Amino acid sequence: MSNALRLRAGLAGLIPGLILGLAQPASAHSELRRSSPTNGAVLATPPSSIELAFNEKVQLTALRLYREGAAEIALPRSGAIFERDVAQRTLPQLAPGAYTAEWRAISADGHAIGGVIRFRVEP
Amino acid sequence: MIVEFLQPDASVLDGVTVLLRAGYYAATLGAAGLGMFGIGFGHRLAPAELVRLKRWVVTAALLGLALSLAALALRVLVLTAGASMIDGPVWTAVLRSRIGDAFWLRAGGLVLLTAFATSWRVGPAIAVVGIVGIVASYAAMGHSMLFRPRQELAALVLVHLTIVAFWIGSLPPLMMIARRVAPGPAAALIGDWSRLALWGVLALIGSGALLIWHLAPQLDLVTGSWWGYGLLAKIALVSLLLGLAAWHKLGLTPALARGEAGAGERLARSIGWEMLLVLLIFWAAAEMVSVHPIDIGHRIQS
Numbered sequence: 001m002s003n004a005l006r007l008r009a010g011l012a013g014l015i016p017g018l019i020l021g022l023a024q025p026a027s028a029h030s031e032l033r034r035s036s037p038t039n040g041a042v043l044a045t046p047p048s049s050i051e052l053a054f055n056e057k058v059q060l061t062a063l064r065l066y067r068e069g070a071a072e073i074a075l076p077r078s079g080a081i082f083e084r085d086v087a088q089r090t091l092p093q094l095a096p097g098a099y100t101a102e103w104r105a106i107s108a109d110g111h112a113i114g115g116v117i118r119f120r121v122e123p
Numbered sequence: 124m125i126v127e128f129l130q131p132d133a134s135v136l137d138g139v140t141v142l143l144r145a146g147y148y149a150a151t152l153g154a155a156g157l158g159m160f161g162i163g164f165g166h167r168l169a170p171a172e173l174v175r176l177k178r179w180v181v182t183a184a185l186l187g188l189a190l191s192l193a194a195l196a197l198r199v200l201v202l203t204a205g206a207s208m209i210d211g212p213v214w215t216a217v218l219r220s221r222i223g224d225a226f227w228l229r230a231g232g233l234v235l236l237t238a239f240a241t242s243w244r245v246g247p248a249i250a251v252v253g254i255v256g257i258v259a260s261y262a263a264m265g266h267s268m269l270f271r272p273r274q275e276l277a278a279l280v281l282v283h284l285t286i287v288a289f290w291i292g293s294l295p296p297l298m299m300i301a302r303r304v305a306p307g308p309a310a311a312l313i314g315d316w317s318r319l320a321l322w323g324v325l326a327l328i329g330s331g332a333l334l335i336w337h338l339a340p341q342l343d344l345v346t347g348s349w350w351g352y353g354l355l356a357k358i359a360l361v362s363l364l365l366g367l368a369a370w371h372k373l374g375l376t377p378a379l380a381r382g383e384a385g386a387g388e389r390l391a392r393s394i395g396w397e398m399l400l401v402l403l404i405f406w407a408a409a410e411m412v413s414v415h416p417i418d419i420g421h422r423i424q425s
Contacts, residue, residue, distance in 0.1 A: 059216045061202040081216040104202045110221025110264035112201050114134075 030058045030107035037119040046094035046121045050101055057083040058105040058113070065091070068098040083108075096123040136201045143197055145409035147190035149291070149402055151229055152284060154183035155257040156292015158239045158250045163319075167312050168296070176296055177240035183292075184233040187257075191233075195226055221264035228263055232256025258284045265412060276337055283330040286323045291401045293320070294394055301379065301390040309387065310380035317372045324365065331361075353411035360404045367397050 036051040037043060050063065059081045065073045075089050087105075099121065104114040157180045165173055199217055200208045207213075217223055235253030238246045261284050262277040270276060293316060303309040335345070335354065345351035375393060378386040 059220065061210075061213045061216055062204040062206065064204045064206065077212075079212055081212050102204045104204050106202065106216055106220045106222065108221075109269050110225065112137075112198060112222075114201075114204070 030105070030109070030111075030113060031055050032103075032113075032115055035117050037117065039117045039119070041119040043119060043121050046096075047091060047119075049088050049090050050117070051086065051088045052103060053086045054105070055085070056108055057085045058087075058107055059083055060087040060103065060105045062102070062104040062114075063087070063089050064102045066100045066102070067095070068100070070097070094121050096121045134201070136197065136205055140194070140197055140201060141409045141412075142406075143190060143194045144412060145402070145406040147187060147194055148405040148409060150183055150190050151187035151233065151257050151260075152288040153292050154180060154187050154233060154236055155254045156288035156290065157183055157295065158236050158254050158292070159289045160293045160296050161239055162247045162250060164296070164312065164316065167308075168300075172296070172299060175299065179295060181237050181240045184236050187233050188230055191226060191229055195222070198222060225260045225263040228256050229260035232258075232260060254285075254288070258288060270338055272337065276334065279330045279334050279337070282326060283334060286327040286330070289323060290320065290327070291398075294398050294401070298391045298394040298398075301387045301394065303387065306379050306382050306387055310376060313376050313390075314380065317376060320368070321372075324368070350411055353407055357404055357407035357411065360400060360407055364397060364400045364404065367393065367400065371397075 031054065032052060033055050034053045036049075037047050050065070052060065052063075061081060063075055063077075065075055067073060073092065073094075075091070077089075097120070099119055101117040101119075102114070103117070104112065107113045157176065161173070161176050161180060165176065168176060195217065196208050199210060199213050200206075202213050202217065203210050218226070232253040232255070235256060236250050238249035238253065240246075243249070258281055262280040297313060297316065300309045300312055339345045339348075339351060339354075345354060371390060371393060375386060375390040379390055
């Protein structure tokens, strides 16, 4: 193939490629704004649920709860994952002790975000 | 990886993600760059060299695909907080998110790029679409999509990474050419590449500076964040790379042109060091992606 033909062939490929590349929709970053229980909370009565509130809609992909010195406490999850700015999970009856809730989500921009909330239920 | 382990509640999975990310940056952008070199300079290679270059393009594309897929699987594991790599609903969520958009764009680009290795008349054109897809996938998610001005940032990322890909993808074939028995044509080809690369370096620095100016418009945003520390490490490594490239252009390539004994081997070895620096730069870039620039009101809110 001649140089000129090679250049034309390259440019012919460049134009649809650039359109394909630039036609991406806008997006935003996501952050956890508050949680219930709050991180570090000391509770007199066990919480009936965990609630995570974000600054915008995210897809909560994981919420795992651990009691210190014990096995993970299984939290049921509905099948599909939807975008929500407030995610809530019902908790089983929690015994007194220290707990760690680990959450993960897909931010609106595509980043994986996550964090840990520690709380204690007093006897 | 280092930055991740300096964060509170550091995660091993997130640390491994950084390494895998650096790997697929190198493989996918390297594949794109090998394709660019082949389209621009392939006609000046010996038939056996062109065959080898085509094999490299296909190998790098396949490696890029494998690493991108592995990164996606690791992302699912991260998003399940380490519970499972085969969680169906999380895979669905990932593939419908910007992570999935970027993956499909990159994977499609890598597949199209392999058209360069065929004898089709339209092979180079298809490969160029693939190259644009690969580079554009890096603007489909990430910090360039988080901050204003979004379109300008996306365009700058495209320009910046196109030059990065061209540079790094050129290194293996340049190393091969430097080891040729006949130094004359090799020096001429490397000289022509260097002249083109000089403009590329200027555009690389210009687009990089504009990206920093948009993402961290105040100096204290660079010196006061993990993202900024990653950026400073990257700039230091790029400075070393530029110094090495200048040594190649002003010292080793003229020696090759003069036919000095061992000049080709010295240049090839030095290009090898350049490739190692490139890997470190990708690692620094992968570290930067795991943290964010400080928001001073220029972050886009939905």
